[in-house]
Amino acid sequence: MSFNLFQTPKQQKVLLALWIAFVTLAYCVHQAAFTSAGIALNAFTYSLLTLYLLFGILSIGVVLIVFQVRKRNFDSVGMSFLIATSVKMMICSLFLRPILKSISATAAIEKTNFFVMFIVFLAIETSVTILILNEKQ
Numbered sequence: 001m002s003f004n005l006f007q008t009p010k011q012q013k014v015l016l017a018l019w020i021a022f023v024t025l026a027y028c029v030h031q032a033a034f035t036s037a038g039i040a041l042n043a044f045t046y047s048l049l050t051l052y053l054l055f056g057i058l059s060i061g062v063v064l065i066v067f068q069v070r071k072r073n074f075d076s077v078g079m080s081f082l083i084a085t086s087v088k089m090m091i092c093s094l095f096l097r098p099i100l101k102s103i104s105a106t107a108a109i110e111k112t113n114f115f116v117m118f119i120v121f122l123a124i125e126t127s128v129t130i131l132i133l134n135e136k137q
Contacts, residue, residue: 012067015063015128016060019056019059019060019063020056022124023052023056026052026120027048027049027052030048030052031048034048039106039109040105040106043104043105043106044106044110044113045098045099045102045110046095046099048113051113051114051117052117054092054095055092055117055118055121056121058088058091058092058121059088059121059124059125061084061088062081062084062085062088062125063125063128063129065080065081065084066080066081066084066128066129066132067132070132077129077132077133078129078133081125081126081129085122085125092118095114096114099111099114
C-alpha cells in the first residue's frame with residue numbers, strides 16, 4: 001500500500017500550519033500548568049517561550065531538510081534525518097549548559113522541562129520521518 005504524504009508545497013504548508021498550531025497550543029497548556037502549579041518561571045534561565053521557539057524552529061529545520069532530501073534522493077532520507085538531529089542536539093547542548101550549571105531552587109524542574117520538551121519535539125520529528133520513509137513500501 002502506497003500513500004504520498006506532504007508531496008506538494010501546499011501539503012507542506014498545511015503541515016507547517018498544523019505544526020505551528022500544535023506548538024502554540026502546547027505552549028499555552030504548558031504555561032497554564034506551570035502557573036497553576038505555582039512554579040516561578042522568572043527563575044528559569046530561559047523562558048518557556050524561548051524554549052518553544054528554539055525547539056520549534058530547530059524541528060521545522062529538521063523536517064524541511066528531510067523534505068528536501070526526499071525530493072532529491074529518497075534513499076538518503078534516514079541518514080539526513082540522523083545528521084540533522086545530531087546538529088540539533090549539538091545546538092541544544094549549548095543552550096543546556098547554563099541550565100545544568102544553575103543552582104536555583106527551580107533548577108531540577110527546569111532541567112526536567114528542557115529534556116521533556118526535547119524528547120517531545122524529537123518524537124514528532126521522528127514520526128514525520130517514519131511516515132516519509134514508509135511511503136516507498
